[in-house]
Amino acid sequence: MVCTDLATCPTFWxxxxxxxxxxxxxxxxxxxxxxxxPAIAGAxxxxxxxxxxxxxxxxxxxxxxxxxxxxxxxxxxxxxxLTTIEGGTRIFAAGxxxxxxxxxxxxxxxxxxxxMASATAEKPDIFSRAVISxxxxxxxxxxALVTALLLVFGAK
Amino acid sequence: MVSDTLLHLLRDNYLIARLRGKRSKLLERQQLIALSExxxxxxxIGLLAEGPYGxxxxxxxxxxxxxxTERAVRLGFADSVMGLIRASQxxxxxxxxxxxxxxxxxxxxxxxxxxxxxxxxxEYLTTRLPLxxxxxxxxxxxxxxxxxxxxxxxxxxxxxxxxxKGFSMTDIEGEKASLVRDVINGWGEERxxxxxxxxxxxxxxxxxxxxxxxxxxxxxxxxxVRSKIIGASGVKDHLIPSHWKLNQRAIDQxxxxxxxTQALDAVASHEYYGRIxxxxxxxxxxxxxxxxxxxxxxxxxxxxxxxxxxxxxxxxGIMLAFLxxxxxxxxxLAAVLAGVSAGLPTDDLRSLLVRE
Numbered sequence: 097m098v099c100t101d102l103a104t105c106p107t108f109w110x111x112x113x114x115x116x117x118x119x120x121x122x123x124x125x126x127x128x129x130x131x132x133x134p135a136i137a138g139a140x141x142x143x144x145x146x147x148x149x150x151x152x153x154x155x156x157x158x159x160x161x162x163x164x165x166x167x168x169x170x171x172x173x174x175x176x177x178l179t180t181i182e183g184g185t186r187i188f189a190a191g192x193x194x195x196x197x198x199x200x201x202x203x204x205x206x207x208x209x210x211x212m213a214s215a216t217a218e219k220p221d222i223f224s225r226a227v228i229s230x231x232x233x234x235x236x237x238x239x240a241l242v243t244a245l246l247l248v249f250g251a252k
Numbered sequence: 253m254v255s256d257t258l259l260h261l262l263r264d265n266y267l268i269a270r271l272r273g274k275r276s277k278l279l280e281r282q283q284l285i286a287l288s289e290x291x292x293x294x295x296x297i298g299l300l301a302e303g304p305y306g307x308x309x310x311x312x313x314x315x316x317x318x319x320x321t322e323r324a325v326r327l328g329f330a331d332s333v334m335g336l337i338r339a340s341q342x343x344x345x346x347x348x349x350x351x352x353x354x355x356x357x358x359x360x361x362x363x364x365x366x367x368x369x370x371x372x373x374x375e376y377l378t379t380r381l382p383l384x385x386x387x388x389x390x391x392x393x394x395x396x397x398x399x400x401x402x403x404x405x406x407x408x409x410x411x412x413x414x415x416x417k418g419f420s421m422t423d424i425e426g427e428k429a430s431l432v433r434d435v436i437n438g439w440g441e442e443r444x445x446x447x448x449x450x451x452x453x454x455x456x457x458x459x460x461x462x463x464x465x466x467x468x469x470x471x472x473x474x475x476x477v478r479s480k481i482i483g484a485s486g487v488k489d490h491l492i493p494s495h496w497k498l499n500q501r502a503i504d505q506x507x508x509x510x511x512x513t514q515a516l517d518a519v520a521s522h523e524y525y526g527r528i529x530x531x532x533x534x535x536x537x538x539x540x541x542x543x544x545x546x547x548x549x550x551x552x553x554x555x556x557x558x559x560x561x562x563x564x565x566x567x568x569g570i571m572l573a574f575l576x577x578x579x580x581x582x583x584x585l586a587a588v589l590a591g592v593s594a595g596l597p598t599d600d601l602r603s604l605l606v607r608e
Contacts, residue, residue: 131265134269137266137269138265138268139270141270141273211565214271215272215565217272219276
């Protein structure tokens with residue numbers, strides 16, 4: 097499909113959405129890993145036995161980038177079948193939703209993961225409770241993932 | 253405030269996580285009591301071999317004196333502080349250096365008192381606090397001076413010179429020596445307080461100021477009460493001009509008290525310090541010493557530190573709180589080692605331990 101006007105071009109909006117999804121999710125994941133990583137390392141220096149457990153924060157943060165990549169790839173696969181501007185904007189919205197939510201969740205995972213790691217270093221038995229806030233931060237990205245997938249699959 | 257918190261979250265979280273890990277390894281009261289039941293100093297050193305004091309304590313011989321053991325414990329504490337300073341960056345690094353600068357005042361106070369007592373440089377050196385920023389060479393030079401005012405000017409500043417007016421090296425003995433030590437230590441505490449008051453903001457300030465503020469107020473209280481015990485005049489000149497909760501009105505009230513016991517009664521009814529120093533007069537009359545004030549301050553600062561650890565973790569307050577807890581651990585450990593070495597009964601030793 098050849099577009100003469102970018103503002104009404106479905107391919108343009110869908111490509112922008114796919115790019116935003118991957119980009120913002122990667123930034124979110126980077127924030128999560130970058131903030132929680134040093135705290136995990138610090139906790140590991142003092143208590144090597146808790147280091148493996150506290151790695152969950154970086155794994156959850158990394159998952160954000162994967163969500164963004166999934167939405168981005170599905171968006172790219174959907175581009176050839178797009179015929180209307182509505183379809184293009186749906187994919188753009190899906191990418192923006194996934195990317196922005198990952199950005200927020202990434203910061204949340206970073207801050208909560210950092211606090212969880214340092215609290216676990218002080219009291220290892222607190223881990224199972226401290227990890228709850230981390231999972232709740234991750235859940236924010238999962239809500240966005242579900243919404244984004246529904247938007248992408250409904251795009252025509 | 254938000255920017256400070258973000259900065260601590262992004263920059264200091266490695267350090268904060270390490271501190272919290274270290275905090276869990278501090279010797280608890282039960283462990284100190286178990287150590288106090290040891291038969292000899294060597295047994296305690298063996299038990300502590302794996303801990304943070306291990307490297308310094310293991311250097312001691314079987315016949316080490318109490319002073320040498322105490323110094324080894326203090327070196328263990330100094331290693332922890334230096335490790336923290338090395339791992340810190342930016343404002344947090346500056347803050348920890350300011351904390352370390354406080355030990356210059358302790359070194360200077362020790363120097364003046366030792367010199368006034370006619371002790372040798374070598375004797376002073378064995379008790380010197382290793383955290384002082386002043387180099388050994390500089391302290392040695394100051395030790396060779398005979399005039400208190402010159403020592404205060406070269407080792408301190410014009411404020412310290414002013415506060416030591418009226419004292420001379422030849423008449424510093426007994427309670428007067430303690431008063432001079434209080435004045436110099438108070439000068440050091442004030443420098444840290446001023447730094448916190450001017451440079452810190454938000455949660456950092458809120459967490460740190462009560463610890464430094466109570467230290468300067470209690471230093472002023474001790475100076476006033478001790479002056480009344482020895483009947484010294486011109487007390488106002490020796491006082492720290494900054495104050496936190498012990499305001500000018502409260503200080504004037506303490507200054508007009510007829511004697512030390514009346515001053516202690518006045519502070520026991522103070523709206524803030526009343527709960528920390530309740531029954532101050534009775535404690536003084538029982539012990540005939542002002543050391544209970546120092547113990548009360550330590551207990552209060554330990555309580556504040558414990559609360560900081562329970563609160564929001566991203567502030568420099570947590571570093572100060574850890575240092576207070578660590579310093580207390582070192583003091584308690586030194587007391588246990590000295591007590592066991594002197595053959596003090598376990599019950600007496602337990603009463604010397606200051607806990608959270």
